[in-house]
Amino acid sequence: MQIRMSDVARRARVSVTTVSHAINSTRPVAQETRDRILRAARELNYYRNASARLLVRGQGDSFGLIISDIENPFFPELIKAFQSAARESGFDVLLCTTNYDSDEARKAIQRMMENRVLGVALMTSQFDAALIEELVNNGTPAVRLDSGLAKRSVSDIRLDYSRGAGQAIAHLQALGHRRIAFVTGPNSRVSAVTYTNAILQALAEAGLPEPQIIEGNNRVEGGAEATRKLLAGNPRPTAILCGNDLAAVGALQVIQEAGLRVPEDVSVIGCDDIAFARHTTPALTTVRIPRDELGRHAFLSLFKMHNSKARRSAKLTVETELVVRRSTGRALGSEVLS
Amino acid sequence: MQIRMSDVARRARVSVTTVSHAINSTRPVAQETRDRILRAARELNYYRNASARLLVRGQGDSFGLIISDIENPFFPELIKAFQSAARESGFDVLLCTTNYDSDEARKAIQRMMENRVLGVALMTSQFDAALIEELVNNGTPAVRLDSGLAKRSVSDIRLDYSRGAGQAIAHLQALGHRRIAFVTGPNSRVSAVTYTNAILQALAEAGLPEPQIIEGNNRVEGGAEATRKLLAGNPRPTAILCGNDLAAVGALQVIQEAGLRVPEDVSVIGCDDIAFARHTTPALTTVRIPRDELGRHAFLSLFKMHNSKARRSAKLTVETELVVRRSTGRALGSEVLS
DNA sequence: CTCCAAATACCAAACGATTGCGGCAAGCGA
DNA sequence: TCGCTTGCCGCAATCGTTTGGTATTTGGAG
Numbered sequence: 061m062q063i064r065m066s067d068v069a070r071r072a073r074v075s076v077t078t079v080s081h082a083i084n085s086t087r088p089v090a091q092e093t094r095d096r097i098l099r100a101a102r103e104l105n106y107y108r109n110a111s112a113r114l115l116v117r118g119q120g121d122s123f124g125l126i127i128s129d130i131e132n133p134f135f136p137e138l139i140k141a142f143q144s145a146a147r148e149s150g151f152d153v154l155l156c157t158t159n160y161d162s163d164e165a166r167k168a169i170q171r172m173m174e175n176r177v178l179g180v181a182l183m184t185s186q187f188d189a190a191l192i193e194e195l196v197n198n199g200t201p202a203v204r205l206d207s208g209l210a211k212r213s214v215s216d217i218r219l220d221y222s223r224g225a226g227q228a229i230a231h232l233q234a235l236g237h238r239r240i241a242f243v244t245g246p247n248s249r250v251s252a253v254t255y256t257n258a259i260l261q262a263l264a265e266a267g268l269p270e271p272q273i274i275e276g277n278n279r280v281e282g283g284a285e286a287t288r289k290l291l292a293g294n295p296r297p298t299a300i301l302c303g304n305d306l307a308a309v310g311a312l313q314v315i316q317e318a319g320l321r322v323p324e325d326v327s328v329i330g331c332d333d334i335a336f337a338r339h340t341t342p343a344l345t346t347v348r349i350p351r352d353e354l355g356r357h358a359f360l361s362l363f364k365m366h367n368s369k370a371r372r373s374a375k376l377t378v379e380t381e382l383v384v385r386r387s388t389g390r391a392l393g394s395e396v397l398s
Numbered sequence: 399m400q401i402r403m404s405d406v407a408r409r410a411r412v413s414v415t416t417v418s419h420a421i422n423s424t425r426p427v428a429q430e431t432r433d434r435i436l437r438a439a440r441e442l443n444y445y446r447n448a449s450a451r452l453l454v455r456g457q458g459d460s461f462g463l464i465i466s467d468i469e470n471p472f473f474p475e476l477i478k479a480f481q482s483a484a485r486e487s488g489f490d491v492l493l494c495t496t497n498y499d500s501d502e503a504r505k506a507i508q509r510m511m512e513n514r515v516l517g518v519a520l521m522t523s524q525f526d527a528a529l530i531e532e533l534v535n536n537g538t539p540a541v542r543l544d545s546g547l548a549k550r551s552v553s554d555i556r557l558d559y560s561r562g563a564g565q566a567i568a569h570l571q572a573l574g575h576r577r578i579a580f581v582t583g584p585n586s587r588v589s590a591v592t593y594t595n596a597i598l599q600a601l602a603e604a605g606l607p608e609p610q611i612i613e614g615n616n617r618v619e620g621g622a623e624a625t626r627k628l629l630a631g632n633p634r635p636t637a638i639l640c641g642n643d644l645a646a647v648g649a650l651q652v653i654q655e656a657g658l659r660v661p662e663d664v665s666v667i668g669c670d671d672i673a674f675a676r677h678t679t680p681a682l683t684t685v686r687i688p689r690d691e692l693g694r695h696a697f698l699s700l701f702k703m704h705n706s707k708a709r710r711s712a713k714l715t716v717e718t719e720l721v722v723r724r725s726t727g728r729a730l731g732s733e734v735l736s
Numbered sequence: 737c738t739c740c741a742a743a744t745a746c747c748a749a750a751c752g753a754t755t756g757c758g759g760c761a762a763g764c765g766a
Numbered sequence: 767t768c769g770c771t772t773g774c775c776g777c778a779a780t781c782g783t784t785t786g787g788t789a790t791t792t793g794g795a796g
Contacts, residue, residue: 077775077777081754090775105532107536115751115780117755415747425785447783449782453750456751
């Protein structure tokens with residue numbers, strides 16, 4: 061059925077042992093012999109059998125990455141960073157998505173384990189803590205990227221929202237905003253509530269009043285709907301913070317459709333800094349989450365754990381940062397002379 | 399090191415054979431015994447060894463998908479469609495990206511083959527035809543999604559641009575446009591030249607003059623740059639067609655930054671209909687490529703080939719279609735009374 | 737009580753590569 | 767010529783499952 065090493069060996073008139081060594085460069089093979097072998101392999105269209113190889117070596121060479129939704133523009137950049145970090149070190153990556161479904165999440169973990177990945181990174185909140193525990197008890201390195209609450213048992217890459225949040229609020233305050241509204245992500249998502257808390261705290265520290273809060277769904281439509289409610293209020297907010305950029309896009313749209321101007325009438329701030337944030341009109345001011353760093357660190361951390369056989373690695377923190385574009389401006393009715 | 403079936407067997411006091419059958423439901427096992435086995439497996443944290451399984455069965459259960467760039471918003475939707483079609487039929491998918499690099503492409507194919515995928519779908523132009531040939535000669539089913547030129551040897555899902563192109567041109571013509579410019583994708587990309595040809599033909603059939611053509615790169619910056627050139631021309635075009643939506647976004651931006659209005663001064667039409675196309679301002683009129691259909695058909699086609707052991711399957715065609723939004727309007731200086 | 741079928745469980749041979757160990761031959765110095 | 771090193775290469779055990787071919791038990795019919 062398939063072409064085996066022994067076929068190559070026969071054609072090159074050597075033993076399978078030699079073929080193996082020639083192909084993997086695991087032992088010196090006479091130049092002439094090696095050539096003969098490689099030629100035979102090419103002629104026969106031979107590809108190593110990964111399972112046989114993995115079976116006997118007991119160790120594969122790929123790391124797993126589990127994310128929730130590939131269509132969410134947040135993830136691709138993360139995936140790419142993880143992937144290229146892995147490739148740089150000579151590893152493959154096995155990608156699974158959960159689509160926010162805990163059953164699929166379970167399958168994803170199972171697939172990872174059955175394929176004996178060297179470690180797995182997870183960025184998805186809908187997650188049985190128990191499963192992760194098992195994973196770790198198994199000795200498989202794991203990192204979570206989504207966690208605000210630092211679970212003890214798994215190494216995390218902590219995403220620190222406080223800096224970005226602080227900068228966002230300071231920015232708004234400097235522009236004279238006081239009536240600030242906040243469209244959060246779904247409260248079921250850890251990262252969403254972490255961000256919410258960071259914003260609330262920054263607001264408090266700045267001595268600004270509590271914001272009006274509406275729970276959104278981190279999608280364009282959710283942001284749009286929430287914004288409609290906000291605009292109907294009286295007095296309406298002069299600035300709207302959104303749980304992510306997608307929601308902010310919805311906000312932008314609704315505000316402008318209502319005949320109001322951004323940022324003259326209402327300022328908008330997103331979160332994530334997805335690629336499109338710079339192409340909205342006006343370009344979106346947003347709290348940047350450095351996904352490339354996140355992805356790289358995730359891999360590096362896993363890699364270290366794998367090498368050192370440690371169950372946990374040093375906790376890393378990556379910082380958010382406000383990037384100011386054109387969707388924020390001086391608050392209406394705060395025409396201070398300057 | 400790892401936990402084997404024999405460990406589970408010992409703990410449940412049965413043979414490995416029975417464990418295997420209990421876990422895979424491949425042969426009846428007494429309810430009581432099965433329970434004992436599954437419990438033991440759970441207690442021991444047992445995961446099947448995929449390699450051993452695959453090795454002996456000779457057949458895996460995943461299909462491969464190779465794309466060029468995960469950050470291009472065109473792809474995620476395609477991936478998802480492919481994935482969910484696969485999952486519905488009980489298969490996994492192995493995803494690889496090439497990043498437009500033919501060396502990585504080679505590695506991707508190799509990974510697919512080494513892992514004995516049941517078939518592979520490719521959407522990436524930078525491709526050694528030779529590699530694909532091999533693949534097919536190996537007996538591994540393959541489909542290309544990017545192909546305008548129908549290679550003989552591989553089954554294709556043909557993407558028919560002519561309908562969408564025709565509709566786009568008709569739409570523009572109806573609005574009174576005659577000075578039409580076209581920002582193409584890179585000429586190295588098959589799909590790009592296919593689209594270009596479709597547009598050119600539609601233009602000719604409509605009796606419209608040849609358009610001014612600028613080669614872009616299918617990215618925002620490319621579209622922006624090309625548009626700057628176009629705007630500097632005299633007379634400037636009243637409508638700009640773009641090779642994809644990303645470029646169209648760049649066009650939109652440049653036009654509006656130049657103080658012109660879309661669509662009053664210049665109309666813009668994109669291609670792809672990425673998720674963000676409906677959220678640009680104004681919302682983008684574009685030639686939709688049905689990525690979900692593309693992904694689904696790709697899998698289905700592979701699946702069929704795999705089942706029937708056929709090397710080729712019926713050629714499918716998926717149609718593009720114009721979706722009209724707000725970035726197109728009546729041509730300047732064509733105020734016909736109606 | 738005997739016999740048979742059905743149900744259940746086990747034995748052992750694969751699957752295709754890797755790798756420790758050992759063999760052979762050529763080259764070299766004494 | 768002998769003995770040793772060095773450079774190549776092959777033998778055969780091994781990895782953890784699956785699965786065709788039996789063996790054993792059980793229950794009921796004759």
